[in-house]
Amino acid sequence: MTNTVNTINTVNIENIEDISTRRDLLxxxxxxxxxxxxxxxxxxxxxxVPGGLYGIIGPNxxxxxxxxxxxxxIYRPTEGRIVFKSRDWPEGKDMIGEKIHSFTAAxxxxxxxxxxxxxxLTVLENIEIALHRNVRYGLASAFFxxxxxxxxxxEVRDEAAALLERLxxxxxxxxxxxxxxxxxxxRLEIARALATSPTLLLLDEPAAGMNPQEVDRLAEDIxxxxxxxxxxxxxxxxxxxxxxxxCRHITVMNFGRTIADGPPDAIRxxxxxxxxxxxxxxxx
Amino acid sequence: MGKIKNYAPVFGLFVFYLVxxxxxxxxxxxxxxxQVLMFSLINGMVTLGLYLINGITGQxxxxxxxxxxVGAYSSGVVTTLLFNFSSLPAYGKPFxxxxxxxxxxxxxxxxxxxxxxxxxxxxxxxxxxxxxAFGEILRAIIRCIPQVGGPRGFTSIPRYSTLGWxxxxxxxxxxxxxxxxxxxxxxxxxxxxxDELASETMGIDTTRYKVQAFVVGATVAGVAGALLxxxxxxxxxxxxxxxxxxxxxxxxxxxxxxxxxGAIVGAFILTILPEALRFLAGWRxxxxxxxxxxxxxxxxxxxxxxxxxxxLVPLPRRGAETRAALSENG
Numbered sequence: 350m351t352n353t354v355n356t357i358n359t360v361n362i363e364n365i366e367d368i369s370t371r372r373d374l375l376x377x378x379x380x381x382x383x384x385x386x387x388x389x390x391x392x393x394x395x396x397x398v399p400g401g402l403y404g405i406i407g408p409n410x411x412x413x414x415x416x417x418x419x420x421x422x423i424y425r426p427t428e429g430r431i432v433f434k435s436r437d438w439p440e441g442k443d444m445i446g447e448k449i450h451s452f453t454a455a456x457x458x459x460x461x462x463x464x465x466x467x468x469x470l471t472v473l474e475n476i477e478i479a480l481h482r483n484v485r486y487g488l489a490s491a492f493f494x495x496x497x498x499x500x501x502x503x504e505v506r507d508e509a510a511a512l513l514e515r516l517x518x519x520x521x522x523x524x525x526x527x528x529x530x531x532x533x534x535x536r537l538e539i540a541r542a543l544a545t546s547p548t549l550l551l552l553d554e555p556a557a558g559m560n561p562q563e564v565d566r567l568a569e570d571i572x573x574x575x576x577x578x579x580x581x582x583x584x585x586x587x588x589x590x591x592x593x594x595x596c597r598h599i600t601v602m603n604f605g606r607t608i609a610d611g612p613p614d615a616i617r618x619x620x621x622x623x624x625x626x627x628x629x630x631x632x633x
Numbered sequence: 634m635g636k637i638k639n640y641a642p643v644f645g646l647f648v649f650y651l652v653x654x655x656x657x658x659x660x661x662x663x664x665x666x667x668q669v670l671m672f673s674l675i676n677g678m679v680t681l682g683l684y685l686i687n688g689i690t691g692q693x694x695x696x697x698x699x700x701x702x703v704g705a706y707s708s709g710v711v712t713t714l715l716f717n718f719s720s721l722p723a724y725g726k727p728f729x730x731x732x733x734x735x736x737x738x739x740x741x742x743x744x745x746x747x748x749x750x751x752x753x754x755x756x757x758x759x760x761x762x763x764x765x766a767f768g769e770i771l772r773a774i775i776r777c778i779p780q781v782g783g784p785r786g787f788t789s790i791p792r793y794s795t796l797g798w799x800x801x802x803x804x805x806x807x808x809x810x811x812x813x814x815x816x817x818x819x820x821x822x823x824x825x826x827x828d829e830l831a832s833e834t835m836g837i838d839t840t841r842y843k844v845q846a847f848v849v850g851a852t853v854a855g856v857a858g859a860l861l862x863x864x865x866x867x868x869x870x871x872x873x874x875x876x877x878x879x880x881x882x883x884x885x886x887x888x889x890x891x892x893x894x895g896a897i898v899g900a901f902i903l904t905i906l907p908e909a910l911r912f913l914a915g916w917r918x919x920x921x922x923x924x925x926x927x928x929x930x931x932x933x934x935x936x937x938x939x940x941x942x943x944x945l946v947p948l949p950r951r952g953a954e955t956r957a958a959l960s961e962n963g
Contacts, residue, residue: 449834453833493809502816
């Protein structure tokens with residue numbers, strides 16, 4: 350079997366000990382997952398520097414969402430390592446095998462390709478649920494509805510309202526999530542992810558189903574979010590123009606393998622990428 | 634003003650109790666109907682426990698009668714085998730009774746943890762299968778314990794539960810469960826029902842809260858069972874068979890699994906209805922069945938249809954969303 354990995358910036362396959370001395374937020378090494386006889390992702394590497402905006406692109410079925418699912422604990426990788434550096438996670442500890450909620454606690458938040466809001470609950474409640482991790486009152490206080498618990502509940506509600514306000518969703522606070530227009534549902538899902546106070550935000554096809562004007566707006570929004578909340582953003586997108594415009598580093602996947610990675614300009618002219626997207630002899 | 638309104642339901646329940654006792658003294662209400670009322674309250678408690686598991690957390694437990702029997706038998710053990718209730722001085726009886734009720738709740742809660750912990754880690758129908766089996770195994774076990782009467786039934790339990798005791802425990806259950814639902818823990822449970830994966834991705838340890846809700850539901854059923862044991866004075870393992878578990882499910886879904894009021898109203902109406910129709914002899918079961926079928930056809934969301942009694946929503950929460958929106962905008 351020939352190795353088809355064609356990297357532009359040669360990825361340093363270094364020891365995990367070396368990774369922890371670097372200032373990367375997330376270092377993924379040789380990540381792979383096998384579902385029965387199907388090797389869905391092979392030798393996936395990723396280095397995210399804090400404050401960066403990264404993209405993963407690739408044709409349908411390339412394994413992009415599978416990578417996201419491994420980075421959030423939904424799938425357990427069969428090979429490789431994930432090292433995440435954050436104040437909420439022990440330095441250098443491998444995340445593989447941890448539960449989904451531990452990934453969230455460590456500071457990784459995500460949105461879903463097909464929006465997964467708590468549809469029957471209000472916009473405000475959607476955010477309050479995501480704030481659960483820092484409620485700071487016990488079961489007994491909840492049962493007896495102590496004054497301290499009620500104060501904390503008010504704070505949680507204000508916190509949720511403040512977050513909604515920053516994202517321009519406050520006027521919809523009392524509405525059922527399912528009653529929002531699609532664009533606002535996507536925005537609410539991002540707000541809900543932010544409520545878990547992440548350091549790394551994973552966006553799974555944020556521009557899906559949007560028209561060109563909305564995509565333009567989204568591009569600005571993502572950059573604004575990154576600055577405003579001090580995030581590192583990794584997004585999966587089909588929308589080439591969006592990724593090329595806002596990401597500083599792009600990983601291209603096809604058939605579960607990384608076929609190229611590097612800055613947008615390099616990706617645009619990469620032979621393997623053009624072949625994957627347009628076939629031999631194609632041109633962007 | 635708000636303060637007085639807060640206590641209106643408690644006050645109302647107290648007045649209701651006084652009226653009942655007064656009517657009984659005057660001879661308008663027979664002891665038989667008071668007992669039906671006690672059963673309604675007890676069934677209401679059990680159904681509220683089930684509501685927390687099935688309605689709020691979205692799991693499917695079908696063995697609630699098993700937990701009632703655990704509570705009933707373990708409280709019976711306290712009042713008959715550990716203490717000789719009838720020979721206790723009058724001032725000691727309430728304490729031993731409360732101890733028995735607590736024992737019923739605790740033992741039932743422990744059983745809930747032991748069967749919930751392994752089966753709730755999995756998604757899907759495992760809980761239904763395990764709870765069903767739990768109820769049946771329990772019956773078989775009780776038959777093998779001669780100390781609690783085995784297959785002949787557990788006799789000579791003191792009939793110490795009065796309407797007063799039951800009203801107090803019922804009110805307490807309603808209040809505690811309401812508070813739980815309207816806390817962050819309750820929201821976590823609801824989020825599991827709505828979308829378990831999204832809930833976990835929001836940092837919620839879903840297994841933990843599923844088990845928590847299940848244990849609370851089992852504990853409530855155990856307390857209700859303890860009260861029941863001391864109303865009946867006699868327990869038999871077959872009282873708590875699979876059919877009895879189905880009754881509680883019917884109460885919940887007929888009343889409306891979308892709200893606490895549904896659990897309470899369902900348990901009340903469907904406990905009282907068969908008794909009220911008793912003069913029709915065999916036909917009452919036909920009517921009971923017909924009523925259920927018609928209701929499922931014309932009101933599939935249950936009698937209450939997911940609407941909550943206003944006092945079952947804590948004050949700061951009422952209209953909280955709009956208030957938050959207004960205060961931030963204004």
